[in-house]
Amino acid sequence: xxxxxxxxxxxxxxxxxxxxxxxxxxxxxxxxxxxxxxxxxxxxxxxxxxxxxxxxxxxxxxxxxxxxxxxxxxxxxxxxxxxxxxxxxxxxxxxxxxxxxxxxxxxxxxxxxxxxxxxxxxxxxxxxxxxxxxxxxxxxxxxxxxxxxxxxxxxxxxxxxxxxxxxxxxxxxxxxxxxxxxxxxxxxxxxxxxxxxxxxxxxxxxxxxxxxxxxxxxxxxxxxxxxxxxxxxxxxxxxx
Amino acid sequence: xxxxxxxxxxxxxxxxxxxxxxxxxxxxxxxxxxxxxxxxxxxxxxxxxxxxxxxxxxxxxxxxxxxxxxxxxxxxxxxxxxxxxxxxxxxxxxxxxxxxxxxxxxxxxxxxxxxxxxxxxxxxxxxxxxxxxxxxxxxxxxxxxxxxxxxxxxxxxxxxxxxxxxxxxxxxxxxxxxxxxxxxxxxxxxxxxxxxxxxxxxxxxxxxxxxxxxxxxxxxxxxxxxxxxxxxxxxxxxxx
DNA sequence: TTATACGGTTTGGCATACAATTTTCGGCAC
DNA sequence: GTGCCGAAAATTGTATGCCAAACCGTATAA
Numbered sequence: 195x196x197x198x199x200x201x202x203x204x205x206x207x208x209x210x211x212x213x214x215x216x217x218x219x220x221x222x223x224x225x226x227x228x229x230x231x232x233x234x235x236x237x238x239x240x241x242x243x244x245x246x247x248x249x250x251x252x253x254x255x256x257x258x259x260x261x262x263x264x265x266x267x268x269x270x271x272x273x274x275x276x277x278x279x280x281x282x283x284x285x286x287x288x289x290x291x292x293x294x295x296x297x298x299x300x301x302x303x304x305x306x307x308x309x310x311x312x313x314x315x316x317x318x319x320x321x322x323x324x325x326x327x328x329x330x331x332x333x334x335x336x337x338x339x340x341x342x343x344x345x346x347x348x349x350x351x352x353x354x355x356x357x358x359x360x361x362x363x364x365x366x367x368x369x370x371x372x373x374x375x376x377x378x379x380x381x382x383x384x385x386x387x388x389x390x391x392x393x394x395x396x397x398x399x400x401x402x403x404x405x406x407x408x409x410x411x412x413x414x415x416x417x418x419x420x421x422x423x424x425x426x427x428x429x430x431x432x433x434x
Numbered sequence: 435x436x437x438x439x440x441x442x443x444x445x446x447x448x449x450x451x452x453x454x455x456x457x458x459x460x461x462x463x464x465x466x467x468x469x470x471x472x473x474x475x476x477x478x479x480x481x482x483x484x485x486x487x488x489x490x491x492x493x494x495x496x497x498x499x500x501x502x503x504x505x506x507x508x509x510x511x512x513x514x515x516x517x518x519x520x521x522x523x524x525x526x527x528x529x530x531x532x533x534x535x536x537x538x539x540x541x542x543x544x545x546x547x548x549x550x551x552x553x554x555x556x557x558x559x560x561x562x563x564x565x566x567x568x569x570x571x572x573x574x575x576x577x578x579x580x581x582x583x584x585x586x587x588x589x590x591x592x593x594x595x596x597x598x599x600x601x602x603x604x605x606x607x608x609x610x611x612x613x614x615x616x617x618x619x620x621x622x623x624x625x626x627x628x629x630x631x632x633x634x635x636x637x638x639x640x641x642x643x644x645x646x647x648x649x650x651x652x653x654x655x656x657x658x659x660x661x662x663x664x665x666x667x668x669x670x671x672x673x674x
Numbered sequence: 675t676t677a678t679a680c681g682g683t684t685t686g687g688c689a690t691a692c693a694a695t696t697t698t699c700g701g702c703a704c
Numbered sequence: 705g706t707g708c709c710g711a712a713a714a715t716t717g718t719a720t721g722c723c724a725a726a727c728c729g730t731a732t733a734a
Contacts, residue, residue: 227524228688229512253716263689265505268717269512272469276516278609284467285695287716300606304551311547366540369518370610468718493686503719508687525725527686677734684727694717703708 232262232270240279240290241379247292251280277373293377298429301378306422308371309355313414315362317406324361325406328354332403339396348386354399358406358418385429398424472502473510480519480530481619487532491520517613533617535673539666541618546662548611549595553654555602557646564601565646568594572643579636588626594639598646598658625669638664 239245257267271288274280280288293301316325331354338346352375359371398421405414479485497507511528514520520528533541556565575590592615599611638661645654 227522252714254714264716265688265690269509272509272512273516276513285716286697297606300604303604304548304606304610307547307551308544311544364540364543366537366544366614370544370614374606374610490685492684494684504686505718505720525686526727675734677732679732680730682727682729685725687724688722690719690721692717692719694715696716697714698712700711701709704706 228262228266229269229273232260232266233273235260236270236274237279237376240274241376243380245290247290247380249290251288251290253287278377291377293381295430298378298381299426301374302422302426302429305371305374305378306419308367308374309359309418309422310415312359312362312364312367312371313402313405313418314411315364315367316358317409317411317414319363320361324357325409328357328361328406329403331357332399335399336396339392344386344389348383351386351395351399352382358402381429382425385425385432388428388432390428390432391424395421395424395428468502469506469509469513472500472506473513475500476510476514477519477616480514481616483620485530487530487620489530491528491530493527518617531617533621535670538618538621538669541614542662542666542669545611545614545618546659548607548614549599549658549662550655552599552602552604552607552611553642553645553658554651555604555607556598557649557651557654559603560601564597565649568597568601568646569643571597572639575639576636579632584626584629588623591626591635591639592622598642621669622665625665625672628668628672630668630672631664635661635664635668 236245245251251271253264253267253271257264260267271280271282275282275288279291281291282288316328331350335347335350335354338344338350356372356375360368362368398417402414402417402421405417476485480487485491491511493504493507493511497504500507511520511522515522515528519531521531522528556568571590571594575587575594578584578586578590596612596615600608602608638657642654642657642661645657
């Protein structure tokens with residue numbers, strides 16, 4: 195789905211890359227093929243704003259910067275295009291995708307449904323150890339909240355959502371969730387920097403943890419969906 | 435060489451067209467870049483069983499068969515890999531993906547959730563004309579059912595599900611749905627060839643059509659999910 | 675007979691060279 | 705000063721070549 199693409203940016207500029215969101219580096223088989231390594235590197239660069247949304251990707255320049263030839267770089271770009279992290283223009287190369295608000299809304303809508311399913315499956319199929327791990331992450335996150343450590347909070351928040359989905363054991367769901375989530379990583383990070391309604395999000399996580407502990411699949415599903423709805427409100431209201 | 439760059443003929447001989455499920459050919463911008471053309475062609479070949487699941491993709495052989503060099507073919511293969519239509523082995527090339535039963539179950543589980551959301555959005559956001567179109571497809575499908583025209587039924591069935599999701603207007607959902615659905619195309623086609631419980635599926639479609647007509651979002655969502663559950667029963671029981 | 679070592683062949687991985695298209699920019703006309 | 709046209713430069717798209725790793729068959733030794 196083609197986004198506007200040429201529009202500079204949707205959220206704040208965030209030009210200074212002094213704060214690097216840290217890559218999830220959740221990559222598949224990154225150690226093996228050069229193409230995979232390059233693709234992973236590109237994902238990290240996009241997430242860390244080293245490649246800014248809307249900016250063109252110059253193949254020759256990037257390839258010599260990464261010390262690879264254009265061939266594996268181009269193949270890596272194709273991968274990111276099909277992940278919708280970059281957009282390919284006909285004979286004019288590729289630009290880093292910059293989702294507009296409507297696309298963000300759509301992504302969150304789908305993610306909400308997927309996380310609801312993930313929560314349900316986590317309760318139905320997840321073993322106790324898995325759920326204990328998630329609860330442990332939850333308490334770590336609370337700790338970060340009370341320390342006002344936004345970066346730690348952000349990372350633990352991401353880890354929790356990912357773990358809940360993973361606990362369901364549906365590899366397709368895990369995969370799809372990760373792919374859609376990657377498209378929102380930057381925006382979520384930026385949105386997290388404001389502490390708008392931070393306590394609300396924490397309260398929702400408390401409820402999520404309760405439902406997990408109680409193994410209440412239905413309630414957890416509803417909570418997960420609502421929680422993402424809350425994310426949309428945060429991002430949307432901050433848009434301006 | 436100078437084969438004048440882009441040769442007009444994109445479609446290939448079609449060697450053994452005894453049973454051709456017909457490609458959806460729902461491709462993005464297939465007319466533009468050679469890589470896109472090759473990727474589309476590969477998708478069609480996989481769907482039509484010209485490239486059979488589990489078989490290796492030999493780059494040199496395929497490239498000369500498609501009259502392109504290995505470079506665009508390799509880039510196209512990368513795209514299909516990230517769509518999970520082919521699987522890439524470390525230093526041993528690519529093979530056509532052959533989903534096992536567990537993966538099919540997972541795919542259907544996620545698709546069920548997505549189609550439920552699609553149904554809900556179709557009712558909430560779809561205008562009357564859109565829904566009328568879907569109902570028209572439904573009646574066409576009924577006609578195919580009574581004619582016992584399995585191929586027409588199959589295609590219309592696919593078109594209906596796609597249209598319902600499309601009516602919701604969520605591009606991300608449409609895209610994700612299409613991608614996951616593509617991985618099941620062959621299996622669904624094969625499953626459709628048996629007329630196991632054909633009437634049950636038709637009855638479910640009747641209910642779906644009713645819910646659409648009544649604009650009952652909640653009921654439609656439940657029906658869509660259950661309907662896919664039914665697909666799983668069909669596929670699973672036939673597996674053996 | 676079986677296991678294993680070895681060399682030829684095939685295939686994929688990456689780099690580089692060439693072609694086609696787009697962008698840029700200088701010059702000229704208005 | 706503004707706008708249009710064209711050639712040069714830059715960039716992407718495609719093809720080809722070289723190298724290394726994996727496969728297969730044979731032969732040799734236990």
